[in-house]
Amino acid sequence: MKRETREYHYDWNIWSIIENASRTGDGTRKEYDTLLKLIPHFRDSLDAVIRWGEPGTLLLKLLAQCLNAVLTAHEQGKKVALTTFCFAPPILHAFDVVPLVLEPMTVLGTFILQRGTGEYLDYCCEVGFTETSCSSQRGALGAYLAGLGVRPDFIICDSPGICDTNANSYAFASAYLDIPFYQLNYPPFLTGERASAYHRQDFRGLISFLEEQTGHTLDMDRLRQITAEIRRQSELITEINELQRIVPSPVPGIFNLFLYSGNFLMGGTPGFTDLLESMLKYIRGRAAQGLAGTRSGKERARGFFSYIDHYTTDLRFWTFLENRDISHLGCILSTFWQEDAPYSMEHPDAVYRVEDGDLDAMIDSLAMQVSRMPMIKSIRGPYDAPHMWLDDTLTMTRLLRADFVAYFGTIGCRNTWGMVKPYARDLERAGIPALILYADAFDDRVQSWDAVIDKMQEFLSLRKIGTGRPARRPWR
Amino acid sequence: MMEEMREAARALYHPLVRKWKEAGKTVIGYPCTFVPEEIIHAAGMLPYRMRGIGTTSLSIGDTYFGPVICSLPKCMLQLAGEHAYGFLDGVIITNGCDSMRRLNECWRKAGEDIPGILPGYFHYFGVPHKAASYSYEWYEEEIRELIKSLEEHFGVKVTEKALRKSIRLYNESRRLLQKLDDLRSGTEARMTGEDALTVILAGSAMPREEYTALLKTLLKDLKKALPIDKGRKRLMLVGSSNDDPEFVRLIEDSGALVVADSLCFGSRSYEDLTNEEGDPVASLSRRYLNQCRCPRMFGCYQDRLSLILDKAEKARVDGVILQNIRFCDLHGSENGIFERDLEARGIPCMRMEREYGPLVETGRIRMRIDAFLERIA
Numbered sequence: 001m002k003r004e005t006r007e008y009h010y011d012w013n014i015w016s017i018i019e020n021a022s023r024t025g026d027g028t029r030k031e032y033d034t035l036l037k038l039i040p041h042f043r044d045s046l047d048a049v050i051r052w053g054e055p056g057t058l059l060l061k062l063l064a065q066c067l068n069a070v071l072t073a074h075e076q077g078k079k080v081a082l083t084t085f086c087f088a089p090p091i092l093h094a095f096d097v098v099p100l101v102l103e104p105m106t107v108l109g110t111f112i113l114q115r116g117t118g119e120y121l122d123y124c125c126e127v128g129f130t131e132t133s134c135s136s137q138r139g140a141l142g143a144y145l146a147g148l149g150v151r152p153d154f155i156i157c158d159s160p161g162i163c164d165t166n167a168n169s170y171a172f173a174s175a176y177l178d179i180p181f182y183q184l185n186y187p188p189f190l191t192g193e194r195a196s197a198y199h200r201q202d203f204r205g206l207i208s209f210l211e212e213q214t215g216h217t218l219d220m221d222r223l224r225q226i227t228a229e230i231r232r233q234s235e236l237i238t239e240i241n242e243l244q245r246i247v248p249s250p251v252p253g254i255f256n257l258f259l260y261s262g263n264f265l266m267g268g269t270p271g272f273t274d275l276l277e278s279m280l281k282y283i284r285g286r287a288a289q290g291l292a293g294t295r296s297g298k299e300r301a302r303g304f305f306s307y308i309d310h311y312t313t314d315l316r317f318w319t320f321l322e323n324r325d326i327s328h329l330g331c332i333l334s335t336f337w338q339e340d341a342p343y344s345m346e347h348p349d350a351v352y353r354v355e356d357g358d359l360d361a362m363i364d365s366l367a368m369q370v371s372r373m374p375m376i377k378s379i380r381g382p383y384d385a386p387h388m389w390l391d392d393t394l395t396m397t398r399l400l401r402a403d404f405v406a407y408f409g410t411i412g413c414r415n416t417w418g419m420v421k422p423y424a425r426d427l428e429r430a431g432i433p434a435l436i437l438y439a440d441a442f443d444d445r446v447q448s449w450d451a452v453i454d455k456m457q458e459f460l461s462l463r464k465i466g467t468g469r470p471a472r473r474p475w476r
Numbered sequence: 477m478m479e480e481m482r483e484a485a486r487a488l489y490h491p492l493v494r495k496w497k498e499a500g501k502t503v504i505g506y507p508c509t510f511v512p513e514e515i516i517h518a519a520g521m522l523p524y525r526m527r528g529i530g531t532t533s534l535s536i537g538d539t540y541f542g543p544v545i546c547s548l549p550k551c552m553l554q555l556a557g558e559h560a561y562g563f564l565d566g567v568i569i570t571n572g573c574d575s576m577r578r579l580n581e582c583w584r585k586a587g588e589d590i591p592g593i594l595p596g597y598f599h600y601f602g603v604p605h606k607a608a609s610y611s612y613e614w615y616e617e618e619i620r621e622l623i624k625s626l627e628e629h630f631g632v633k634v635t636e637k638a639l640r641k642s643i644r645l646y647n648e649s650r651r652l653l654q655k656l657d658d659l660r661s662g663t664e665a666r667m668t669g670e671d672a673l674t675v676i677l678a679g680s681a682m683p684r685e686e687y688t689a690l691l692k693t694l695l696k697d698l699k700k701a702l703p704i705d706k707g708r709k710r711l712m713l714v715g716s717s718n719d720d721p722e723f724v725r726l727i728e729d730s731g732a733l734v735v736a737d738s739l740c741f742g743s744r745s746y747e748d749l750t751n752e753e754g755d756p757v758a759s760l761s762r763r764y765l766n767q768c769r770c771p772r773m774f775g776c777y778q779d780r781l782s783l784i785l786d787k788a789e790k791a792r793v794d795g796v797i798l799q800n801i802r803f804c805d806l807h808g809s810e811n812g813i814f815e816r817d818l819e820a821r822g823i824p825c826m827r828m829e830r831e832y833g834p835l836v837e838t839g840r841i842r843m844r845i846d847a848f849l850e851r852i853a
C-alpha cells in the first residue's frame with residue numbers, strides 16, 4: 001500500500017468527500033457548473049448522482065450521515081457492527097448499533113476514489129486472502145485490516161449457506177481482528193415450515209448475541225417505530241417497482257443504485273423513507289409526462305441486470321446505458337420480496353410481511369425480511385429450483401418486459417460462476433437474450449471498462465436490441 | 477495388502493468395487509466428508525467418495541461450470557460426462573462449498589445433453605454451517621429424509637439395528653486410522669505420508685468390513701517395521717482436498733516426510749467418533765456437525781488453529797505446508813491466517829496454491845519445496 005494511501009482513514013476519506021459532495025447541489029446551477037470544472041477526478045461520479053436533482057442530493061446527505069455515524073459511534077458510546085449488504089440493518093438500528101456495511105463501502109471507494117480500491121483489494125491478499133476472493137468485500141476490508149478505519153466491535157454476517165466467499169471474508173476479518181462473530185446461516189430452500197423455523201431460531205440467536213454485545217435488551221417501542229418505517233418503505237419500493245413496468249420506464253437507471261444502497265445502509269430509518277419519497281416524486285413526474293428515466297426521455301431498449309451492477313470509476317455503467325437510451329430495470333440487488341411487490345404476487349409464500357402484533361411477530365417479520373434479502377433469497381439453492389435465480393429472473397423479465405438480461409459479477413463469485421452458464425442457456429431457451437460479462441464489477445484490472453463496453457455493444461448489435469425493431473419476446 | 481489399498485486408491489472402478497457391483501449391490505457416490513457414510517452403509521450400499529482422478533481434459537467440466545471454479549468438482553463432472561462414474565447407482569450432492577454444491581446443477585444439465593450420465597438416484601443433502609441446537613435438528617431431519625429417499629428409491633430398509641452396527645464399524649475403523657496416525661507421526665515414523673494417504677483413500681472407496689480387516693493387518697505389520705524418518709524433515713500438510721498420493725510423494729522425494737495432515741481426504745475424516753449410545757440419528761448429527769475442521773464451518777478459526785497446533789506439537793513437525801486448490805477461498809484465505817499465527821509461534825510455513833488434477837506443475841512445486849526445506853534445514 002502506498003504511503004500516501006496510509007495517510008488517510010478510508011471511512012473518513014469517503015465521508016469527507018461525500019459530505020462535501022452532498023452540498024454541491026445546494027448552490028445555484030452556475031456555481032455547480034463552475035465547481036465541476038474544478039474537480040476533474042470527481043466530476044463524472046458527482047454529476048451522475050446530482051443531475052437527478054433532489055433525490056441525488058438527498059442520497060449524498062444521507063450517505064454522509066451514515067458515514068458520520070460510523071466515525072462518531074465510539075465517541076457516542078455506540079457499538080459498530082461490521083456487516084454485509086445481504087443483511088437487513090433494521091435490527092441493528094433497533095439496538096442502536098451502527099452498521100458498517102462492507103460492500104457499499106467498496107462501491108463508494110470504487111467510484112469515488114481516483115485510483116479505485118485496488119490498493120485495499122491487494123492489501124487483503126498481502127495479509128492472507130486469496131486473490132480470487134470476492135472483490136466486493138476486499139475493496140473496503142483491506143482498509144480495516146490495515147487499521148485505516150474505525151475498528152468494528154463485532155461482526156454479523158448472513159451469507160453462510162448462500163455465498164462462501166462472502167462469509168469467508170467476514171470469518172477472516174473476525175479471526176484477523178480478533179473480534180466476535182455471529183453468523184445467520186441459511187438452508188438450501190426458502191419456503192415451508194422447516195426453513196421458516198430455522199430462520200426464526202437463527203434470528204433469535206442473533207438477538208441474544210446483540211444483547212450480549214451491547215448490554216441492552218431489545219427496545220419494544222423502538223422496534224415498533226422501525227417496523228412501521230419498514231412497512232412504509234416496503235409500500236414505497238413496491239410503487240417504484242410498479243412504475244418500472246411502464247413502457248417507457250420512468251425510473252432513471254441510477255435510482256436502482258439509490259434504492260439498494262439506501263436499503264442496505266439505512267433500511268428502517270426515516271431517512272430512507274424520505275429518499276424513497278423523493279425518488280417517487282421524480283419518477284411520478286416522468287411517468288405523467290410519458291418520459292423514460294433516461295436523460296433524453298426516450299427508451300430504445302430495456303435491460304434487466306440479473307446479478308449486480310458495474311461500479312468502476314465514475315459510474316460509467318449508468319452513463320453508458322443512459323447515452324444509449326437503455327432503461328435499467330433493476331438487478332437482483334433491487335428485489336426485496338416485500339409482500340405486495342408486483343413480482344411477489346405469483347409467489348405469495350416467497351415474500352416477507354411486516355407484522356407488528358407483538359414482539360414475536362415483529363421479530364419474525366425481521367427474520368423473514370433478512371431471509372429474503374437480495375442474494376440471500378435467490379442463490380441459496382439450485383438456480384433452477386422454485387423461488388431461485390432462474391425463476392426470479394423469468395418473473396422479473398416478463399413483468400418488466402426486458403429485452404435482454406446481462407450478468408455482471410465479481411471474479412470471486414464461486415456461487416454464480418458455478419451455474420451462470422446453464423442459467424444463461426436456460427434464459428436463451430426461454431427466448432431471452434442473455435449476456436455473461438467476464439468482468440469484475442469492482443476491479444477494472446480484471447477486464448477494462450472499454451472491453452466491457454465492446455462486449456455489450458457487440459451483444460446489443462448482434463441481437464438487434466435497441467435498433468428500433470421490436471424484438472420478438474414471448475410476452476410481446 | 478498395501479497393494480490392495482493402492483489399487484483402490486489409484487483407480488475409480490477398482491477390483492473391489494467391480495466385485496461389489498458383480499454381486500448386484502449398490503454404490504452411492506458422495507463428494508464431501510459432511511455426508512454420513514454410515515447411513516449408506518446401513519442401507520446395505522457402498523458409500524463411495526467421489527474424486528476427480530485421471531482426467532485428461534476439462535471439455536465437459538468447462539462447458540457447465542464457469543471459469544473461476546475449483547477444478548475438483550470440474551474434474552468430477554468431466555469424469556461423469558465421460559461415463560467414468562457409470563458404476564454409481566446414486567449420488568448425494570452436498571453444499572460442502574459453493575463450487576461443490578453447483579455440481580448439482582451442472583451434472584443435471586450435462587445429463588440433459590449426454591444421455592446416461594445422471595444416476596437414477598440424485599439427492600441433495602443440505603448441511604448447516606454452524607453447530608447450534610436447531611442446526612443439529614436440521615441435520616437430523618436431513619438424515620431422516622436421506623434414509624427415506626434411499627428406502628423408497630432402492631426398496632431397502634435402514635433399520636436402527638443396522639445403523640448402530642454401521643456406527644460401530646465406522647468408529648472401529650476410525651480408531652484404527654487414529655492408531656495409524658500414531659505410527660506415522662510418532663517419534664519414529666514408520667510410514668510415509670504417501671502410503672498413509674493411499675490407505676485413507678482406499679477406505680473412502682472400499683467396503684468397510686474388508687477395509688477394517690486390512691487395517692488391522694497393516695497395523696500389526698507396521699508395528700514391526702523399521703523407522704523411516706531418519707535425516708528427513710518432518711512436515712505437516714494442511715488445506716484443500718488432496719487425493720493425490722503423488723503430490724505427497726513429490727514432497728517426500730525432496731527429503732521430507734509428511735508425518736501429519738489436516739486434510740479432508742486425510743485425518744479430518746476420522747478424527748471424530750460417533751456416540752454409540754442414544755438415538756443413532758442424533759448421534760450422527762452431533763458427530764458430523766460438531767467437526768469444525770473444515771473452514772466451511774465459519775467462525776471456528778481458533779478451534780482449527782488449536783487442532784493444528786496440537787497436532788504439530790504431537791508430531792514434532794519441522795514445518796507446515798499450507799496448500800490450496802486455486803479458487804478454494806475457504807482454505808486459501810484461512811491458510812493466510814494460519815501462516816501468521818503458526819509463524820508467530822515459531823513454526824515455519826509455506827503457502828502454496830495449486831491446481832487439482834494431473835500434476836502438471838511438478839517443476840514449480842518441487843522448486844518451492846526444495847526452497848522451503850532449505851529454509852528449515
Ligand code: SF4
Nearest residue numbers: 134163165166412413
Ligand atoms: S457477488 Fe457473489 S461472491 Fe460476492 S458476495 Fe455476492 S454471491 Fe458472494
Ligand code: SF4
Nearest residue numbers: 508509572573740770
Ligand atoms: S474441504 Fe470441506 S467442504 Fe470441501 S469436501 Fe472437504 S469437508 Fe467438504
